[in-house]
């Protein structure tokens with residue numbers, strides 16, 4: 310049960326303004342350019358000025374949280390602008406650092422750096438490991454750290470840790486958290502673990518040479534570091550903090566970049582998303598209640614948390630001092646100025662897992678005499694289970710008699726007997742929440758039962774329609790394969806799992822009897838399973854005439870369930886009847902609800918009707934057995 314709880318200092322509605330730092334890169338006038346000197350300069354650690362384009366004898370002054378001049382080192386930028394927000398992610402809050410600015414102004418240098426001058430990203434990750442080590446030593450929490458890495462290229466979300474992946478969808482869960490189903494998330498146990506993943510993945514990022522930057526980033530890159538900490542003792546609180554480290558692509562004036570063709574298209578996508586970012590900031594600053602156009606670009610949708618959301622955010626605006634960048638610099642400074650007015654509302658993302666049978670466990674622990682590791686592992690396992698129970702609608706099948714929820718209520722009430730008044734209030738809230746959950750589970754259960762009934766009815770109609778055994782010998786499917794294959798049509802692809810090399814195990818294991826007479830019928834019905842013509846459900850059903858060995862059937866069901874629960878996007882798409890859209894929906898479902906407890910849970914996925922489910926099952930059982 311994830312819930313918003315008060316921020317770490319106890320102020321439930323504490324706000325946090327976006328901190329804005331500006332970093333000026335060193336002057337790098339090329340040999341072929343006339344040396345006009347810089348158009349911008351720093352005044353002190355917070356102020357700078359830029360020549361006024363309307364009147365060159367005047368300057369325009371700006372004030373920011375921090376100004377980093379051209380001599381500022383990578384270490385100084387990290388210490389003053391980034392390090393202070395990192396501890397938040399160890400207490401279940403989110404933090405974001407993003408580098409903004411024109412192309413060639415030093416964003417990638419600031420975020421990535423080089424091996425001799427590492428930037429914000431490697432320094433921040435190192436620091437997170439350091440903080441975790443200190444905390445884990447002194448407190449009763451277990452920590453785990455994971456990473457994801459993506460780029461937004463031409464309005465497509467691409468997984469940099471799995472470069473062959475396609476455009477990934479962006480979703481929002483019921484707690485308003487943005488997430489990306491199918492995005493790789495890898496656990497990392499130390500900095501070198503991170504480095505091993507990050508360095509090659511960064512090379513997957515799209516870069517190209519433009520007139521203004523030899524190695525210009527053509528995409529927005531977003532690195533996510535997720536820290537999950539779990540309390541060892543009851544009530545086993547679990548907090549999830551996320552750190553977003555974002556290297557934006559630079560705004561580009563295509564009269565000067567010399568972009569054409571594909572570079573121009575990339576540039577269009579970059580400028581459009583940055584323009585939307587501008588609109589988002591304008592809307593957030595507007596006193597009128599206007600719609601914030603987060604959904605107008607992938608970038609703003611993903612940054613929703615960082616701007617006007619729940620994050621502690623730092624924006625590092627990179628600017629270049631040369632005159633040729635004048636208008637870009639001017640625009641970036643104005644954007645930075647208004648961004649510092651944006652206010653976020655960070656909160657702690659926390660899950661509380663109440664042990665199902667605390668009294669029994671206390672005795673178990675005691676009798677086991679275990680000091681630390683074993684009981685602790687057990688608690689973690691229980692906690693995962695409890696979370697599944699309350700988050701997954703499918704778990705309502707398991708709670709038909711509601712023992713787990715009732716146990717939780719009893720446990721809570723027992724705990725309340727022994728606790729202080731102030732704790733009682735929050736316990737009471739938990740009880741109320743649990744009662745609400747029971748109600749919701751009951752409603753869901755009813756829904757599922759209706760679906761299951763419909764499904765059973767369809768199955769019943771189908772089986773009563775058949776009397777004769779399907780096959781009478783073991784060779785027919787091979788013959789079928791030969792004869793059906795010669796009549797090339799799209800049905801062949803459908804029956805592929807039953808082709809020569811795969812049929813043998815199916816025949817041996819699953820088919821009891823078959824007749825050559827039935828073979829033709831079978832070819833028709835199996836192919837019909839994939840694309841049943843409207844109103845011909847009977848045809849679909851008549852294909853399901855195998856007499857299967859129950860243990861083989863069960864094995865196949867388990868195989869399918871395993872893929873549904875652990876399969877990557879690609880593996881899910883490898884299932885029969887699952888295309889790109891369905892595979893993403895499955896990943897999304899898993900992200901929200903956890904595991905499929907039984908295959909019938911698939912019925913709760915959007916667009917999965919009883920008929921489709923029936924077809925899905927048959928095609929995959931045949932396929933699984935064939936393999």
Ligand SMILES: Nc1ncnc2c1ncn2[C@@H]1O[C@H](COP(=O)(O)OP(=O)(O)OP(=O)(O)O)[C@@H](O)[C@H]1O
Pocket residue numbers: 333334335379410411412413414415416417418419522524525526527557558559560627
């Ligand atoms: N503070 C700095 N000190 C030294 N060199 C810098 C600094 N900032 C940037 N540079 C250099 O300037 C060049 C352009 O920087 P970088 O590639 O980081 O720009 P960018 O803003 O990421 O550009 P784009 O948006 O096109 O990717 C690089 O050669 C980089 O090494």
